[in-house]
Amino acid sequence: EDQVTQSPEALRLQEGESSSLNCSYTVSGLRGLFWYRQDPGKGPEFLFTLYSAGEEKEKERLKATLTKKESFLHITAPKPEDSATYLCAVGVSGGSYIPTFGRGTSLIVHP
Amino acid sequence: DAGVIQSPRHEVTEMGQEVTLRCKPISGHDYLFWYRQTMMRGLELLIYFNNNVPIDDSGMPEDRFSAKMPNASFSTLKIQPSEPRDSAVYFCASSLLGRDQPQHFGDGTRLSIL
Numbered sequence: 001e002d003q004v005t006q007s008p009e010a011l012r013l014q015e016g017e018s019s020s021l022n023c024s025y026t027v028s029g030l031r032g033l034f035w036y037r038q039d040p041g042k043g044p045e046f047l048f049t050l051y052s053a054g055e056e057k058e059k060e061r062l063k064a065t066l067t068k069k070e071s072f073l074h075i076t077a078p079k080p081e082d083s084a085t086y087l088c089a090v091g092v093s094g095g096s097y098i099p100t101f102g103r104g105t106s107l108i109v110h111p
Numbered sequence: 112d113a114g115v116i117q118s119p120r121h122e123v124t125e126m127g128q129e130v131t132l133r134c135k136p137i138s139g140h141d142y143l144f145w146y147r148q149t150m151m152r153g154l155e156l157l158i159y160f161n162n163n164v165p166i167d168d169s170g171m172p173e174d175r176f177s178a179k180m181p182n183a184s185f186s187t188l189k190i191q192p193s194e195p196r197d198s199a200v201y202f203c204a205s206s207l208l209g210r211d212q213p214q215h216f217g218d219g220t221r222l223s224i225l
Contacts, residue, residue, distance in 0.1 A: 032211035043115070043202050043216030044154075051211060087154070091211060098144070098167070099214065103153045 003027070004090055006102035013109050016077050021105045023088035024070040033071050034099060035064050036087040044087055078109045113137070115217035117203050123223045129191040132220045134203030135184055144214060145178055145188050146202040154202075160186065161208075193224045 003026045013019055023033070032051055036044035048057045050066040057064050061082060063074040073086055085106045089099040116135040124130055136143045145157040158168040163180045171178070175194070180186040190197055200221050204214040 032213075034213045036213075036216075041218070041221075043204070043218045044214075046213045046215060049211065049213055089214075098156055098159060101154045 004088060004100050004102040006086075006088060006105050008105060009103070010106045011108070013075075013078055013107070015079055015109055015111050018074070018076045018078070020075070021073040021086055021107070022070060023073070023102055025090050025100075026069075027090050027092045027100070029092045030090060032091040032099075033066055034089045034091070035071070035073055036089070038085045038087060038104070075107070078107075080109045080111050083107055083109045115203055115205055115215055117201075117217035117220055119220060120218065121221045121223075123225065124193060125225050126194055127192045128224075129189065130193045130197075130222060130224075132188040132201050132203075132222070134186045134188070134217060136186070136203070136205030137215055138184065139207070140205035140215075141208040142206045142214075143180060143186050144204040144206075145186070146204065146216075148200045148202060148219070157188070195224045198222055198224050 005024050007022045032049050034049050035047040037047055038044045048064045053066055053068045055066050061076050065072045085104045087101055087104045089101040091099040115137055118133045142161055144159040146154050147157055148154045157170045158178045159166055160180045176190055178188045200219045202216050202219045204216040206212045206214045
């Protein structure tokens with residue numbers, strides 16, 4: 001069965017303290033790995049799609065990378081407004097069309 | 112572009128009442144999804160449609176839940192009768208065709224069954 005695991009479950013950082021969130025997956029035939037940001041009371045907001053190992057994408061203080069087994073979301077010099085839950089999901093070839101979501105990492109950045 | 116629009120944003124009702132949640136997907140999107148999110152179980156897929164046709168409803172928890180998509184711009188999720196354990200945030204999402212296409216979510220309906 002396809003599995004998507006995110007770690008850590010929760011992360012507290014001081015403003016400016018860089019760190020990384022992990023999304024590991026055990027799926028075959030990866031078609032896309034998606035990162036989302038979810039703010040309290042809001043729906044998940046799409047951030048990035050990564051398609052193949054070695055690919056990287058950046059947006060402001062966020063950088064997503066992909067290997068054959070995991071993806072990292074690097075947060076450089078975070079600010080309090082980066083506080084949110086970050087979800088990853090994977091889409092695969094064959095089988096169910098539906099991307100499989102991880103449980104998310106709750107990030108809090110203290111000023 | 113207008114995103115996915117859900118209504119109502121909040122719903123509080125008593126056990127046994129019928130609840131109807133509404134969703135307007137992004138224009139031109141081929142797929143529509145209904146999810147439920149709780150602290151215990153995370154984001155769970157309930158049902159999804161392709162071109163207004165239900166494709167997989169295996170995530171619908173019980174016969175009390177039903178979903179329809181009468182046209183490309185509107186879908187409903189109905190719970191009848193409602194129970195306290197149905198309390199959750201319900202999200203609608205839409206996407207274009209393709210396994211590499213991201214889903215775009217509405218802001219959800221927070222449902223409380225008393």
